[in-house]
Each structure stands twice: as structure tokens, then as C-alpha cells.
Amino acid sequence: xxxxxxxxxxxxxxxxxxxxxxxxxxxxxxxxxxxxxxxxxxxxxxxxxxxxxxxxxxxxxxxxxxxxxxxxxxxxxxxxxxxxxxxxxxxxxxxxxxxxxxxxxxxxxxxxxxxxxxxxxxxxxxxxxxxxxxxxxxxxxxxxxxxxxxxxxxxxxxxxxxxxxxxxxxxxxxxxxxxxxxxxxxxxxxxxxxxxxxxxxxxxxx
Amino acid sequence: xxxxxxxxxxxxxxxxxxxxxxxxxxxxxxxxxxxxxxxxxxxxxxxxxxxxxxxxxxxxxxxxxxxxxxxxxxxxxxxxxxxxxxxxxxxxxxxxxxxxxxxxxxxxxxxxxxxxxxxxxxxxxxxxxxxxxxxxxxxxxxxxxxxxxxxxxxxxxxxxxxxxxxxxxxxxxxxxxxxxxxxxxxxxxxxxxxxxxxxxxxxxxxxxxxxxxxxxxxxxxxxxxxxxxxxxxxxxxxxxxxxxxxxxxxxxxxxxxxxxxxxxxxxxxxxxxxxxxxxxxxxxxxxxxxxxxxxxxx
Numbered sequence: 001x002x003x004x005x006x007x008x009x010x011x012x013x014x015x016x017x018x019x020x021x022x023x024x025x026x027x028x029x030x031x032x033x034x035x036x037x038x039x040x041x042x043x044x045x046x047x048x049x050x051x052x053x054x055x056x057x058x059x060x061x062x063x064x065x066x067x068x069x070x071x072x073x074x075x076x077x078x079x080x081x082x083x084x085x086x087x088x089x090x091x092x093x094x095x096x097x098x099x100x101x102x103x104x105x106x107x108x109x110x111x112x113x114x115x116x117x118x119x120x121x122x123x124x125x126x127x128x129x130x131x132x133x134x135x136x137x138x139x140x141x142x143x144x145x146x147x148x149x150x151x152x153x154x155x156x157x158x159x160x161x162x163x164x165x166x167x168x169x170x171x172x173x174x175x176x177x178x179x180x181x182x183x184x185x186x187x188x189x190x191x192x193x194x195x196x197x198x199x200x201x202x203x204x205x206x
Numbered sequence: 207x208x209x210x211x212x213x214x215x216x217x218x219x220x221x222x223x224x225x226x227x228x229x230x231x232x233x234x235x236x237x238x239x240x241x242x243x244x245x246x247x248x249x250x251x252x253x254x255x256x257x258x259x260x261x262x263x264x265x266x267x268x269x270x271x272x273x274x275x276x277x278x279x280x281x282x283x284x285x286x287x288x289x290x291x292x293x294x295x296x297x298x299x300x301x302x303x304x305x306x307x308x309x310x311x312x313x314x315x316x317x318x319x320x321x322x323x324x325x326x327x328x329x330x331x332x333x334x335x336x337x338x339x340x341x342x343x344x345x346x347x348x349x350x351x352x353x354x355x356x357x358x359x360x361x362x363x364x365x366x367x368x369x370x371x372x373x374x375x376x377x378x379x380x381x382x383x384x385x386x387x388x389x390x391x392x393x394x395x396x397x398x399x400x401x402x403x404x405x406x407x408x409x410x411x412x413x414x415x416x417x418x419x420x421x422x423x424x425x426x427x428x429x430x431x432x433x434x435x436x437x438x439x440x441x442x443x444x445x446x447x448x449x450x451x452x453x454x455x456x457x458x459x460x461x462x463x464x465x466x467x468x469x470x471x472x473x474x475x476x477x478x479x480x481x482x483x484x485x486x487x488x489x490x491x492x493x494x495x496x497x498x499x500x501x502x503x504x
Contacts, residue, residue, distance in 0.1 A: 036398045036399065037398065040398075065216075066216075067212060067213055067216050069209070069213060070213050070216065070217055073217060074217075074220055077220050077221065077224050078224075080224070081224040081227050081228060084228045084231070085227065085228065085231045088228075088231050088232060088235045088239075089231070089235060091235070091239050091242075092235035092236075092238040092239040092242065093235075093238060093242075095239075095242045095243070095246060103395075156399050157398075157399045169399075169464075172399065172400065172464075172465050175397060175398060175399035175400060176397070
């Protein structure tokens with residue numbers, strides 16, 4: 001199956017058209033649980049980006065060697081290996097960041113988005129395209145997490161990136177995990193609305 | 207059948223490759239990780255003692271580490287302390303065993319180098335060898351006694367107690383009269399924005415200067431922090447002014463965090479308990495050391 005998209009189109013696809021959080025609605029658990037601040041979202045995003053790119057490239061390289069019946073265990077194994085590697089490297093060289101995101105990094109093994117991209121894309125496409133797709137998906141996830149983090153941090157603690165901008169805390173509720181569902185839901189509605197609006201303007205009926 | 211064998215062989219192979227990659231990574235990073243942990247601990251210790259950033263501690267400052275163990279043997283349970291002995295540059299260690307009433311059972315030389323004593327594995331092995339078979343060791347905690355020219359200037363005590371979600375682990379710097387000199391939160395997993403605020407200056411600095419007597423009955427109040435006290439806690443005031451305001455609130459209860467009364471209360475009770483237990487244990491150990499005329503560097 002040949003891919004006719006250019007590298008930039010693949011990246012843009014991951015960020016906009018198939019954004020993991022807002023359009024595919026995958027990996028909602030971390031999106032809701034961890035995105036309490038912009039920084040948290042950013043750090044988990046970086047880790048996911050790295051795991052996604054590495055696993056996509058690895059699977060794409062060995063796609064002809066994988067027995068079709070054991071592809072899912074192989075994906076999980078690949079992801080787990082990369083996650084462990086990142087976990088160790090972070091613990092050794094960036095201890096301060098690791099102290100904050102340590103437990104989230106181990107959770108990446110179970111992220112639906114990574115397995116899904118390996119199954120849908122990397123096991124069929126060449127290495128180059130898989131790299132760009134992984135990059136796009138990772139960036140899409142990171143941007144999604146940071147946007148949710150921005151809303152929650154601003155409304156919950158009145159700060160952005162740890163700097164107090166409002167001087168007061170509008171709604172403490174937004175810090176709690178349950179508020180993540182509200183933010184994600186509202187943002188999904190917002191993005192869908194923009195899409196509908198955009199299509200109508202162009203003359204399409206949705 | 208052939209299919210099954212292929213699957214087994216391939217899966218095993220993939221696992222072996224993955225194991226190899228992970229193992230290689232571990233070998234490459236384990237040294238840096240240990241080094242980091244050590245450096246981090248030292249940074250916390252020195253910043254608690256007031257040497258922040260580039261300020262280097264003076265040469266006369268010396269840290270002696272006591273490791274506390276619980277020993278179970280056929281005669282029952284006892285408490286053991288691994289203490290450095292001798293004056294000046296010490297490399298000798300003794301294991302002092304006390305019964306539950308605080309009386310000395312025995313004192314044994316432990317053959318362990320200063321380097322090995324830092325690592326738990328090497329330390330446990332050496333103590334086990336000194337005690338002989340039959341005794342079971344359980345590591346409890348460690349305390350650091352800071353001396354300057356032979357005079358005790360501070361104790362560094364670690365404490366671990368349940369917070370709102372999981373355990374909160376802290377390191378306390380105490381003055382020789384057991385009043386609080388500094389507090390560092392080492393590990394916590396409280397809710398960000400609520401319980402996690404225990405790490406912020408305006409909460410943890412409230413403990414600084416609390417005397418032993420105050421700590422024993424320290425309580426939490428659910429009131430907003432007075433504006434001037436808040437400024438003093440976040441060090442936004444001149445030093446003399448801040449010290450004056452702090453002096454004013456010295457014996458006041460801890461102001462709870464908004465929306466995190468349970469976290470505030472558990473930290474307060476935890477610190478109070480840690481200090482009380484430490485003072486009790488140290489007095490017993492000091493008495494034994496004095497009675498037995500053991501030469502120690504602290």
C-alpha cells in the first residue's frame with residue numbers, strides 16, 4: 001500500500017485532522033488525569049512523542065519479520081522496551097524532570113494511541129512515512145495535552161506555566177481529575193463546531 | 207503445529223532482543239543514576255543547613271550518619287545503631303544494640319569501609335557478619351548529625367508519614383534543642399493545586415522556628431494567613447522585618463492550606479511525631495554512649 005502524502009501532510013494530519021485527543025478520542029485516561037498544568041502536559045507529550053516515533057520506526061523496519069498472529073504482543077513488547085529505555089535515561093540524566101513525570105512515563109506502555117498507530121500505519125508503510133506519522137501523532141498529542149493543561153491551569157490555579165497571572169484561583173474544581181472530562185468534552189465540541197462552521201462557509205453541507 | 211513453533215520461537219527471540227536492549231541501557235545509565243541521587247541528597251542537606259547555590263560549607267563542618275536498625279533474634283527484638291567511632295577522620299564503625307527499655311545489650315565492631323557504609327547492601331552484609339547468624343536485620347532510617355569543630359549544630363532527620371493520598375517523605379533540620387531549622391519535602395503525590403501546595407514556601411516555612419515545646423502540641427487552624435505573615439514566609443520582606451514578624455507568630459498554630467486541610471494536618475502531625483520520636487531516641491542513645499564512654503565524632 002503506497003502512501004502518496006508528503007511528510008508535512010503526514011505531520012499536519014496527526015496534529016489537526018486526526019488529532020489523537022480531540023478527533024480520535026484515544027488515550028483519554030492521561031489526557032484527563034495528568035493535564036493539570038501546561039508543564040505536565042508538555043513533559044508527557046515529549047515522552048509520548050519519543051516513544052511513538054521510536055516504536056513506529058522500529059515496527060516499520062521489521063514489519064516483514066512479524067508473524068501476523070503475534071503482531072499485538074510484538075507491538076507491546078516494542079513499546080515497553082522503548083518506554084523502559086526512556087525511563088532509565090530520564091532517571092539518570094534528567095532527575096528533576098523524572099521526579100515529576102516518573103509514574104506517567106511507565107504508563108505510556110498502555111497508551112492506546114501508540115498501539116493503534118503501529119497497527120494502522122507503521123506495519124504497512126515504509127520507514128520514512130512511519131517516522132513522519134509518528135512525529136505528527138506525537139505532536140498532536142502534545143499540543144492537545146498542553147491546550148487542556150492551559151485551560152485547567154488558568155481556571156484552576158490562576159497561573160500559566162507556574163506564573164501567577166490572575167492573582168486568584170477562579171475554580172479549584174478544575175484541578176481535580178473529573179474536571180478533565182469537562183474540558184476535553186467542551187474542547188471537542190469547540191473543534192467540531194469550527195469544522196462545521198468552516199465547511200458551511202465553503203458551501204459543503206455537513 | 208509448525209505455526210505454534212514459529213510463534214514461540216519468534217516471540218522468544220523478540221523478548222531476548224528487548225531484554226538485551228534494556229539490559230544495555232541499564233548498564234549504561236545505572237552509574238549516572240546513583241551519582242545523581244547522591245548529589246541530590248547532598249544538595250537537600252546543604253540547602254537545609256543554609257548553604258544554598260554557590261555558598262560552600264566550611265571545612266570544619268562534618269556530617270556523621272547514624273543508621274537505625276530493628277534486630278530480631280531468638281531473644282526478642284532490639285534496636286541497633288550503626289555509628290561511626292573515633293575522632294577525626296573515622297573509618298571504624300560500631301553497631302550498638304539496645305533493648306526496648308533503652309539499656310545496652312552489646313557493642314560490636316563492624317568491618318565496613320566508609321564507602322560501603324553508604325550503600326545499603328554492603329552495610330547490611332557487614333552488620334550481619336558482625337552479629338553472626340540467627341539475627342534478622344530490618345533497616346529503619348538514618349539520621350545525620352552535623353558538627354562544627356566538634357560541637358553539634360544541627361540534626362538532619364528523615365520522616366515518612368501518610369498524607370492525603372500516599373506517603374509524604376520529608377527531611378527536617380533541627381537545632382540541638384530540637385527546634386525546627388528547616389524543612390524539605392522530599393516526596394509527595396498530593397493533588398496539584400491543593401495538597402501539593404505543602405511544598406510551597408508559604409506553608410512549609412511556617413514550621414521554621416517552632417520550638418520543641420510548641421511542636422509537641424502543634425495544631426492546625428482553618429483561617430486565612432495574615433497578609434504580613436504571608437509576605438514574611440515567602441521572603442518578600444527585608445530580613446530584619448521578616449524575622450520580627452516570624453518571631454510574632456512563633457508559637458502560633460499552622461495555617462491550613464485552602465482545600466487541603468487533611469494534607470496540612472497530616473504533615474503537621476507527622477512532623478510533630480517525627481521530632482518527638484527522634485528526641486526520645488537520641489536521648490537514650492546519647493546516654494548509652496556517655497555511660498559506656500564510646501568515642502564518637504559527634
